[in-house]
Amino acid sequence: MESKLDIQKTVSGKKSVLVISGRLDANSTGHLDDTINALIREGIYDVELDLGQVVYLSSLGIRVLVSQYKNLSKIGGALNLAVMSDPVREVLRMVGMADMFQQKTVKVKAPEPASPTGRIEEGFRFERESSGNGPMTLLVHGHPEFTGKLVYTAEDNLLMTSERKTFALGLGAIGTGFEDCKSRYGEFLSLGEAITYMPADQTSIPDYALSSGQYVPEINALFAIKVKGDFTDRIIFEPAGGSLSITLHTLVDVLMRLTGYKKMALLMAAESDGLIGMRLRKSPVEDPSLLELPGLANNLFFTTEPAYSRMLTLSFGYFESGSIEKIAWLRPLESGSSTIGHLHTAVFPYQPLRKTKPDYGEIIHSLFGTSEVSDILHLINDTREINGLGDSRFKNGICWIGQIE
Numbered sequence: 001m002e003s004k005l006d007i008q009k010t011v012s013g014k015k016s017v018l019v020i021s022g023r024l025d026a027n028s029t030g031h032l033d034d035t036i037n038a039l040i041r042e043g044i045y046d047v048e049l050d051l052g053q054v055v056y057l058s059s060l061g062i063r064v065l066v067s068q069y070k071n072l073s074k075i076g077g078a079l080n081l082a083v084m085s086d087p088v089r090e091v092l093r094m095v096g097m098a099d100m101f102q103q104k105t106v107k108v109k110a111p112e113p114a115s116p117t118g119r120i121e122e123g124f125r126f127e128r129e130s131s132g133n134g135p136m137t138l139l140v141h142g143h144p145e146f147t148g149k150l151v152y153t154a155e156d157n158l159l160m161t162s163e164r165k166t167f168a169l170g171l172g173a174i175g176t177g178f179e180d181c182k183s184r185y186g187e188f189l190s191l192g193e194a195i196t197y198m199p200a201d202q203t204s205i206p207d208y209a210l211s212s213g214q215y216v217p218e219i220n221a222l223f224a225i226k227v228k229g230d231f232t233d234r235i236i237f238e239p240a241g242g243s244l245s246i247t248l249h250t251l252v253d254v255l256m257r258l259t260g261y262k263k264m265a266l267l268m269a270a271e272s273d274g275l276i277g278m279r280l281r282k283s284p285v286e287d288p289s290l291l292e293l294p295g296l297a298n299n300l301f302f303t304t305e306p307a308y309s310r311m312l313t314l315s316f317g318y319f320e321s322g323s324i325e326k327i328a329w330l331r332p333l334e335s336g337s338s339t340i341g342h343l344h345t346a347v348f349p350y351q352p353l354r355k356t357k358p359d360y361g362e363i364i365h366s367l368f369g370t371s372e373v374s375d376i377l378h379l380i381n382d383t384r385e386i387n388g389l390g391d392s393r394f395k396n397g398i399c400w401i402g403q404i405e
Helices: 029-041 059-074 086-094 248-259 360-370
Strands: 006-012 015-024 046-057 078-084 119-121 124-130 137-141 158-161 166-173 186-191 194-197 207-210 218-228 233-239 263-272 277-280 300-302 312-321 339-348 375-379 393-403
Touching (some): 006 029, 029 059, 046 059, 046 086, 078 086, 119 248, 124 248, 158 166, 166 339, 186 218, 186 277, 186 312, 186 339, 194 218, 207 360, 248 393, 263 360, 312 360, 360 393
Parallel strands (some): 015 046, 046 078
Antiparallel strands (some): 006 015, 137 218, 158 218, 166 186, 186 194, 233 393, 263 393, 312 339, 339 375
């Protein structure tokens, strides 16, 4: 029996059987993880594993099995170990998991095909559900112009507390006040009861906090766009047999057409097909002229190619179309576009999204409670004629939209 991992896949309807042989160790578990993720992306949520020819199962292999078991259970699917070799059964018995993988999850119906009420735009199907809630309120704090003449003080710092119905983006830091945070102010997201930010101290390691018990996370915001209230719409989007991914500016334009809103807040959980973005490497408190030459290249990080494809993203942004009053932070989504906006994205390792009655609070708690933030980016559209990378693209996702008056 060979020691390398081999996977033979059989698909019948919404069920797949994977016959696996070889070793499930640190060098091969990624192959199994990717195979199951690919099935989930295809809408196959009932996965049966035949491990009768597996000669070795490592701790990392067990971790992948547990992770995929939870992923599939969460979206109403099941992972079942139909056949186990003696080495696999013995390892799972010793860690107390042999029975768990042989008890099928109580299955909820998998997401139904889109109903006739869905609309197809730009090769994607959009399913909209309106809540009837009133408009959300908007607050803009700070001076984001980076003129090189501003001197930031403690009076510019706004302490913001996380709340379930409050969402914000901007430049901020987790800490005990202006003096503690002044060298670390970077891109942040406040997403209901979770807060995450990228310290602008060149560590490139995101920090984040999640509300738990009596603990309520706070962010010191130098600049912020903040909305509060109930979202007015939920829209699920996915390919409709045409395009495999959609650009951010096209997605926003479609969402505005579908809702008819001229001003909107957008919370989105989506699978990435490549992100184009930037973030600060230096706090504007340390250097208010950080966007001026000659130090510009050293003070900013730009993606050099579409990044984080096939990862899960959690984004928040604010957008306006045809507005006369301009917020300094808002930029055209595309050259010549009348739609302007600003959006920050937190990047997570891929996991499937439950699209039957999805709740943004559950998704936020699941991601911040069980996963890790890989990066935080301010998404941009790179429209340079020769070397431009274009716009960020997304494969599918769920959008919660708030109307702003």
